[in-house]
Amino acid sequence: MHSSDTTLGRWRGQWALVTGASAGIGAAIAHALAGAGAKLVLTARRQERLDALAAELRGAHAATVEVCRVDLALEHGPEELFAFTQAKTIPVALLVNNAGFGSYGEFRHTPLERLAEMVQVNVGAVVKLTRLYLPQMVERGGGDILVLASTAAFQAVPYMSTYAATKSFDLLFAEGLAQEVSRYGVRVCALCPGATQTEFADVAGRSAARRHGESAADVARVGLKALAAGKSLVVSGLANRLGVVSQRLASRHLVNRVTAVVFRPH
Numbered sequence: 001m002h003s004s005d006t007t008l009g010r011w012r013g014q015w016a017l018v019t020g021a022s023a024g025i026g027a028a029i030a031h032a033l034a035g036a037g038a039k040l041v042l043t044a045r046r047q048e049r050l051d052a053l054a055a056e057l058r059g060a061h062a063a064t065v066e067v068c069r070v071d072l073a074l075e076h077g078p079e080e081l082f083a084f085t086q087a088k089t090i091p092v093a094l095l096v097n098n099a100g101f102g103s104y105g106e107f108r109h110t111p112l113e114r115l116a117e118m119v120q121v122n123v124g125a126v127v128k129l130t131r132l133y134l135p136q137m138v139e140r141g142g143g144d145i146l147v148l149a150s151t152a153a154f155q156a157v158p159y160m161s162t163y164a165a166t167k168s169f170d171l172l173f174a175e176g177l178a179q180e181v182s183r184y185g186v187r188v189c190a191l192c193p194g195a196t197q198t199e200f201a202d203v204a205g206r207s208a209a210r211r212h213g214e215s216a217a218d219v220a221r222v223g224l225k226a227l228a229a230g231k232s233l234v235v236s237g238l239a240n241r242l243g244v245v246s247q248r249l250a251s252r253h254l255v256n257r258v259t260a261v262v263f264r265p266h
């Protein structure tokens with residue numbers, strides 16, 4: 001690994017594992033990495049999508065791509081993925097913890113199973129995959145980990161309370177770990193996008209939300225560049241950065257009240 005390289009060229013010829021690669025930001029990260037010469041392990045539940053993306057990346061960039069279908073909501077999903085890369089002796093130099101989803105609406109109406117799966121995918125799998133791959137990175141003297149948090153990590157989001165709490169976890173987890181492992185040459189960065197044009201809103205049941213926001217490609221580039229530059233946190237997009245800074249000037253209570261009004265279902 002060229003640890004001094006602060007561009008995406010850092011991952012040329014290196015293996016990157018991208019979770020949630022079948023759509024949105026994960027697929028965009030896979031495109032960016034393949035374009036930069038990285039080798040890829042793509043994972044998600046939708047096999048056809050992963051196969052189609054793998055074929056596209058092989059065709060466009062002559063990329064080396066492996067596909068591993070795993071459901072990260074299952075308790076042993078992360079271990080299955082780890083066993084796959086171990087069996088193929090793939091040294092994962094970059095772990096992208098991107099898979100995640102939200103659910104919009106009153107907490108009391110959200111099915112218990114969906115909430116449990118959300119915590120499992122957004123939090124449990126992130127912790128497990130990081131714990132599984134980090135020791136190898138330390139042994140090799142370097143490695144990189146990108147964690148998809150969100151601007152939802154900086155305050156409560158009523159009607160998406162569980163989702164915001166999982167993203168808050170992701171943010172603090174990444175920032176804490178970054179300090180802990182930097183002395184082993186391992187970099188960890190929390191990427192915090194705001195609204196991004198992906199399938200997220202449809203999956204969350206908030207399709208009525210305006211399809212505004214950044215492109216997945218822009219968010220992917222911002223996250224990878226920040227990680228390569230050694231940052232432990234990046235908020236994608238100027239408006240989002242201003243939002244995060246300005247809400248710190250207000251009381252938490254006020255921010256929560258305003259967020260509740262914005263998110264209250266019609």
Ligand SMILES: NC(=O)c1ccc[n+]([C@@H]2O[C@H](COP(=O)([O-])OP(=O)(O)OC[C@H]3O[C@@H](n4cnc5c(N)ncnc54)[C@H](OP(=O)(O)O)[C@@H]3O)[C@@H](O)[C@H]2O)c1
Pocket residue numbers: 019020021022023024025026043044045046047049070071072073074098099100101102121148149150151192193194195196197198199200201203213
């Ligand atoms: N879009 C936004 O506005 C936004 C803003 C801030 C942060 N984020 C974060 O960005 C990340 C990516 O979201 P996105 O916007 O790209 O959404 P997306 O288009 O819905 O993609 C989500 C990805 O996660 C995968 N996934 C979901 N459940 C899974 C499971 N049980 N097992 C394995 N993979 C699973 C999906 O694949 P399968 O369905 O094929 O399994 C898909 O590839 C998430 O962590 C999200 O919280 C998104």
